[in-house]
Amino acid sequence: MTVTTDCPEVSVVAAPVERVRPRHARRSGALALPLSMVVSFLAASAAPVPLWAHYGAVWHGGALVTTAAFATYAGAVLVGLLVLGEVSNHLGRVPVLLAALALQTTALLLFAGADGYPPIFVGRVLQGLAAGAALGTLGALMIEAHRERGTLASAAAPGVGTGTGSLLAALLVAYLPWPTHLVYLVLVGVFTVQAVALLRIGESSPRRPGLRRSLRPTVAVPGRVRPAFVAVAPVLFAVWALPGFFSSLGPVLIRRLAHSPSVLLGGLGLFLLATVATVATVVLRDLTAARTMLVGVLTLLVGLVGLVGGLLLGLPVVYLVATVPAGAGFGSALQGAMRSVVSLAAPDERPGLLSAAYLVSYAGLGLPAVLAGVLVSLGLPVDDVATGYLAAVAGLVLLGYVSLRRATR
Known part of the structure; x- marks a missing residue:
C-alpha cells in the first residue's frame, strides 16, 4: 500500500470523438488503465504463492527457501520505492511504466520456464523493482484522473490485486492444464495489452530536471x-x-x-x-x-x-x-x-x-x-x-x- 505526494499533473490525449464525451466519462476512462495495472502488478506478485508447496516438493526446497523467496520480493519493492519512486517525474510516466511492464513480463517468463529456484529468485527481484517503481506513479495517475474515485481506487486496488492474484493462480493451478505455466502466461498477455494501451495514450507529463538527485x-x-x-x-x-x-x-x-x-x-x-x-x-x-x-x-x-x-x-x-x-x-x-x-x-x-x-x-x-x-x-x-x-x-x-x-x- 503506497502513498504518493508532489506528483505533476497529467492529461490524456483524446481522439476527436472523445471531445464530446462528458467530463466524468473521460475521467473514468483515464482511471481504468492505472487501476487495472495496479491490480495486475499485485496479482503477479501473489501468483507464485499457491505454487510454493509444489516447488518445494519438486525442487526439494524447505521453508527457508520459500520464505527467502518472499523476503527477496519485499526487499526489492523497498529498493524500488526508495530509489525509483520519483523517476517518473523526471523521465516521464509512460517510459517508466513501460519499463516496469517489461520487467514484470521478464519475471513471469522466468517463472514459466523455471527448472529450479534461481530463476524464481531473479524473477522476484525484477517483480519487486517493477512494483516499487510503478505503484506510486499509478496511484498519482488514479488520483489525478478523478480525485475522489481515484483516492478510493488507490486505497482499494493493491488489496484487490493481491487477493485476486492469489485466488486466480490457485484456481488455474488446481483445475486447468499447465499448472506451473498458465497463470504466468495469462498475466503476460494482460501486461502486453496494458503496454499497448499506454503507447496509445502517449506521454503528456512534463519532464523535470534533477534525475540523479531523485535516485538518492x-x-x-x-x-x-x-x-x-x-x-x-x-x-x-x-x-x-x-x-x-x-x-x-x-x-x-x-x-x-x-x-x-x-x-x-x-x-x-x-x-x-x-x-x-x-x-x-x-x-x-x-x-x-x-x-x-x-x-x-x-x-x-x-x-x-x-x-x-x-x-x-x-x-x-x-x-x-x-x-x-x-x-x-x-x-x-x-x-x-x-x-x-x-x-x-x-x-x-x-x-x-x-x-x-x-x-x-x-x-x-x-x-x-x-x-x-x-x-x-x-x-x-x-x-x-x-x-x-x-x-x-x-x-x-x-x-x-x-x-x-x-x-x-
Whole structure:
C-alpha cells in the first residue's frame, strides 16, 4: 500500500470523438488503465504463492527457501520505492511504466520456464523493482484522473490485486492444464495489452530536471514527529508481518490443517486477508485516525486469537474464519498508524517520513518470514513456529498502540 505526494499533473490525449464525451466519462476512462495495472502488478506478485508447496516438493526446497523467496520480493519493492519512486517525474510516466511492464513480463517468463529456484529468485527481484517503481506513479495517475474515485481506487486496488492474484493462480493451478505455466502466461498477455494501451495514450507529463538527485532516497523523521513515529513503528512492523505470514508459511499450514494437498486452499488465506483488508480500508476511511487505529487493533487481536486457536485445535474452518477479522484489523490498523504520523508532518517533510515508514513496513513484511523459515529448517514444528509468530505480532501491536496513545497525548 503506497502513498504518493508532489506528483505533476497529467492529461490524456483524446481522439476527436472523445471531445464530446462528458467530463466524468473521460475521467473514468483515464482511471481504468492505472487501476487495472495496479491490480495486475499485485496479482503477479501473489501468483507464485499457491505454487510454493509444489516447488518445494519438486525442487526439494524447505521453508527457508520459500520464505527467502518472499523476503527477496519485499526487499526489492523497498529498493524500488526508495530509489525509483520519483523517476517518473523526471523521465516521464509512460517510459517508466513501460519499463516496469517489461520487467514484470521478464519475471513471469522466468517463472514459466523455471527448472529450479534461481530463476524464481531473479524473477522476484525484477517483480519487486517493477512494483516499487510503478505503484506510486499509478496511484498519482488514479488520483489525478478523478480525485475522489481515484483516492478510493488507490486505497482499494493493491488489496484487490493481491487477493485476486492469489485466488486466480490457485484456481488455474488446481483445475486447468499447465499448472506451473498458465497463470504466468495469462498475466503476460494482460501486461502486453496494458503496454499497448499506454503507447496509445502517449506521454503528456512534463519532464523535470534533477534525475540523479531523485535516485538518492531521503529517509527523515522530523523531530516533533519522532515520538509518535517511534511509538507507531511496532504496529507498522507487526501488521505487515501478517501478509508475510500468509504469503510464506500460510499455504503450508492450511494444507496441513485440512490434511489436503489442494492448491486452492494454499491461495485462499491470502485472498481472504487482502480482500477483507481492502473492504475495511474503504468502509472506515471517514473515521479519525485514532478511531481507525482502535478498531484495527481490536479486530486484529480477535483475528490473531482465532488463528492461534485454529492451529492449536487443528480446525481449518476456525483458522479460515479468523482470517476475516485479521484482514479487517490489518487494513484498518495500517491506515490508522500511517495517518497518525503523516498528519503531524508538513507537506515537504512527508516524503522522507514515508520513506522511513516504508523501511519499517517492508522489514516487517520480510524479516519475520525469513526468521520463521530458519526456525522450521532447524527442526522446530511449523505449527509451533506459526503460533509464536502470531503471538509476537499481537504483542507488537499492543505495544505500539499503547505507546502511540501516550505519545499523542
